Amino acid sequence: MGSVEFMHKTRWQDLPGPVRNQARRCLLDTIGAALGGRRTALSRIVHDFAAAAFGGAGATLWLDGRAVSPPGAALANGMTIDSLDIHDGYLAVKGHAGAAVVPAALAIVPVDRGQPVSGQELLTTLVIGYEIALRAGVALHATACDYHTSGAWNALGCAAMTARRLMLDTIQTRHALGIAEYHGPRSQMMRCIDHPTMLKDGSGWGAMTGVSAAMLAAASFTGAPAVTVEAPEAAVIWADLGTRWRIVEQFFKPYAVCRWAQPAIAGALALQRDHELSLSAIERIEVSTFHQATRLACRRPTTTEEAQYSLPFPVAAALVHGQLGLAQLDGAGLRSPDVLRLADRIDLVDDPALSTRFPAERVARVRIETTAGVILDSGEVTAPWDAGCPPADQELIEKFRELAAESVSMARTNELLDVIWNCAELPDIGRLIALLSPPCDSADTDPARKDEKRAHANAL
Numbered sequence: 154m155g156s157v158e159f160m161h162k163t164r165w166q167d168l169p170g171p172v173r174n175q176a177r178r179c180l181l182d183t184i185g186a187a188l189g190g191r192r193t194a195l196s197r198i199v200h201d202f203a204a205a206a207f208g209g210a211g212a213t214l215w216l217d218g219r220a221v222s223p224p225g226a227a228l229a230n231g232m233t234i235d236s237l238d239i240h241d242g243y244l245a246v247k248g249h250a251g252a253a254v255v256p257a258a259l260a261i262v263p264v265d266r267g268q269p270v271s272g273q274e275l276l277t278t279l280v281i282g283y284e285i286a287l288r289a290g291v292a293l294h295a296t297a298c299d300y301h302t303s304g305a306w307n308a309l310g311c312a313a314m315t316a317r318r319l320m321l322d323t324i325q326t327r328h329a330l331g332i333a334e335y336h337g338p339r340s341q342m343m344r345c346i347d348h349p350t351m352l353k354d355g356s357g358w359g360a361m362t363g364v365s366a367a368m369l370a371a372a373s374f375t376g377a378p379a380v381t382v383e384a385p386e387a388a389v390i391w392a393d394l395g396t397r398w399r400i401v402e403q404f405f406k407p408y409a410v411c412r413w414a415q416p417a418i419a420g421a422l423a424l425q426r427d428h429e430l431s432l433s434a435i436e437r438i439e440v441s442t443f444h445q446a447t448r449l450a451c452r453r454p455t456t457t458e459e460a461q462y463s464l465p466f467p468v469a470a471a472l473v474h475g476q477l478g479l480a481q482l483d484g485a486g487l488r489s490p491d492v493l494r495l496a497d498r499i500d501l502v503d504d505p506a507l508s509t510r511f512p513a514e515r516v517a518r519v520r521i522e523t524t525a526g527v528i529l530d531s532g533e534v535t536a537p538w539d540a541g542c543p544p545a546d547q548e549l550i551e552k553f554r555e556l557a558a559e560s561v562s563m564a565r566t567n568e569l570l571d572v573i574w575n576c577a578e579l580p581d582i583g584r585l586i587a588l589l590s591p592p593c594d595s596a597d598t599d600p601a602r603k604d605e606k607r608a609h610a611n612a613l
Contacts, residue, residue, distance in 0.1 A: 311363025
């Protein structure tokens with residue numbers, strides 16, 4: 154099936170059962186990341202920027218309620234997802250589609266819903282966005298000499314979904330993809346790894362660019378052909394479109410930090426658990442891992458972005474707190490004496506053998522030396538929740554609940570969970586948009602949420 158035909162003609166009944174379920178899982182997980190990230194400084198800044206620079210109608214800012222244009226909503230909501238590095242990803246592209254595809258898919262559903270959009274149509278559109286974006290990413294990595302942020306290629310997935318929503322014809326759709334590719338943010342990812350800031354992975358800009366590209370194409374704006382889609386050398390990447398479903402090859406994240414640090418976190422926690430290791434018994438920690446992960450070298454981050462692109466700090470924070478969410482990676486969490494003391498005792502070792510296995514595998518080996526001189530060795534550890542060993546539905550649901558507790562009440566969390574998990578039965582997704590629109594709930598005025606967070610803190 155050709156790419157344009159796939160975008161416009163794919164229907165819910167064409168999707169295999171596992172693909173349908175994965176679309177639901179990705180929707181839940183990505184919205185959970187947005188709920189968890191909404192209280193970050195990054196999200197606050199970009200929401201205010203979008204309201205000022207993208208005023209208009211047609212979409213809303215999540216957990217805010219202000220009306221903006223669809224490109225503005227895609228930008229702000231996408232960057233909010235990116236603000237907390239706990240959303241899904243794909244090994245082959247070393248990046249993320251959902252952080253752009255999900256906010257773009259919801260931004261292009263008219264707020265007034267004169268023509269209702271069903272849950273099945275939303276999920277089908279998401280699958281199309283993922284499949285186009287991930288293949289564009291694979292093609293870009295195969296043809297470009299630099300490692301670009303996800304916005305460089307997930308913009309094409311957003312353009313494809315918007316072209317479908319606007320019912321563009323074949324020529325207009327090709328122009329939309331070409332505009333999205335040309336203007337997609339081809340920013341170098343390693344610059345953000347080495348100098349962590351609010352730039353993150355470019356997904357918000359990719360979402361905004363993709364939505365804008367299709368809107369421009371609908372108005373007869375023209376663009377050059379998308380090389381990552383139409384170049385002869387990319388043909389093999391697109392040949393299995395509609396038969397191989399890359400969305401089911403995605404990974405999920407249990408921790409709110411860069412995926413490259415997650416094998417080391419898992420290895421350290423396993424040693425702590427298996428040996429009932431107290432923090433006072435740890436003399437030093439050595440993490441052998443692939444080269445790119447050793448670039449996550451910041452030991453004493455001063456911002457949540459630096460903490461999310463660190464390896465020593467989140468390993469130490471996980472050992473101290475038993476979890477890694479916004480509370481552990483922001484504000485007072487960055488100043489924890491126990492975490493900082495432990496982070497200073499972690500050494501990173503660049504292992505060439507493990508580097509040769511990247512990006513197909515992310516592997517680390519953790520050795521903990523105790524104060525008694527005993528060496529505990531984790532052996533080789535891969536990142537949790539890879540496609541080969543995915544989380545169960547219930548694990549993703551519990552993750553959603555934990556992330557949602559950062560911003561919304563228990564009652565609203567339960568309703569969001571019900572609407573998203575049963576999305577395929579909705580004749581109109583207006584309820585989902587309505588639930589996402591109002592501002593964050595206050596922990597100070599919601600007794601249920603206060604009790605929930607107090608019980609969680611006591612459990613730690």
